[in-house]
Amino acid sequence: MDDQSSLDSDYSSSTNKKTISNLKNAKKSNTIYHCEHCPEQFLTKRAVVLHSRSHLKLKGVTFTCALCQETFKTNDELIEHKYVHDSENLCFTCNKCKVAFSNHRDYLYHKLRHTTASVFKCEECSYTYQVRKSFKEHIATHYDRKLKCQLCGTTFKQNKDLQTHRRNFHKTGIQCVECGKNNQTRRDHEEHMVSHTGVKVFQCLYCGKGFSRSALRRLHARKHTKSKPYECEVCLQKFVVKNSLSMHMITHDTEKRYECHDCGKQYFHRNSIIQHTRKHMNHGLYKCPKCERSYATYQTLCEHTEVAHIKKRPFKCDACDVTFVLKRSLQKHMKTRYHRNNAYAMTVNETKH
Secondary structure, eight states: OOHHHHHHHHHHHHHHHHHHHHHHHHHHOOOOEEOSSSSOEESSHHHHHHHHHHHHHHHOOOEEOTTTOOEESSHHHHHHHGGGGGGGOOOEEOTTTOOEESSHHHHHHHHHHHOOOSSEEOTTTOOEESSHHHHHHHHHTTSOOOEEOTTTOOEESSHHHHHHHHHHHSOOSEEOTTTOOEESSHHHHHHHHHHHHOOOOEEOTTTOOEESSHHHHHHHHHHHHTOOOEEOTTTOOEESSHHHHHHHHGGGOOOOOEEOTTTOOEESSHHHHHHHHHHHHTSOSEEOSSSSOEESSHHHHHHHHIIIIIOOOOEEETTTTEEESSHHHHHHHTTSHHHHHHHHHHHHHHHHO
């Protein structure tokens, strides 16, 4: 038997084994999950949970106050209604450990510790979740979480928006004498002053490139020394910065801890679920100050500004003498055959001379 026939035989036998294994597993799992709203049937509990959410969206979610059972058409109306119960001095006691709470949200968080169910159902909007952490985050959406500026009373949904407001409107921090910008820390102020003076006091000993901070120079120097001090304990892969190692370690995690509340899609990274959730919001959080475009992430806004308004091409390939607006465009170019040919020709010419 030749090598190709042997490979085909091995592949055929392995495929048959997988098919037989799948059939055995199918026979073992005789459980059928039925949808409560339609005749649809599913083989897994997760499938029926995700399917049931489609009925909620089609029919329109009814929001019910857990304290008085009054119903509302929108979540904002439910949150506004809950202010009525603030003056009632209610007390919520756990039936299992007798711990008492004056705040209903804290009480619901506490109840989750005793819950052993595999599916968590919200009593105020009937949404269901399979991940405990996702359900806890969902509970918070039914409560007002606005942050209030103590100086003027303006409210914000995120802490970073509050900090930006205080820095721009209440003149906190160190003010730049050149442009009036306020910086929260001295280090931020010194880095900002570089944009006016152009002086970068920390210079690379290998190439002379300047940096505004010694930490940035130290990180840059690793490109020359090829130093990668952070090593993965699982696969021994090495990294230049600690953050890259932390992001890499998640790839060894078999559990996707972040679940989308709307479609059930799961992610390893917190940033991934944040960017995915904004797609359901159907609007951009970051608006361009020069045009009407808006974007879901700050990074895409910066890329848009560089391409559409600044139009600078700071990233240059020394081998091909071409420039790019974005760094990732340069990195993509360096993987092309055109670049490799030019880089090889440059090496040959340097060797001759």
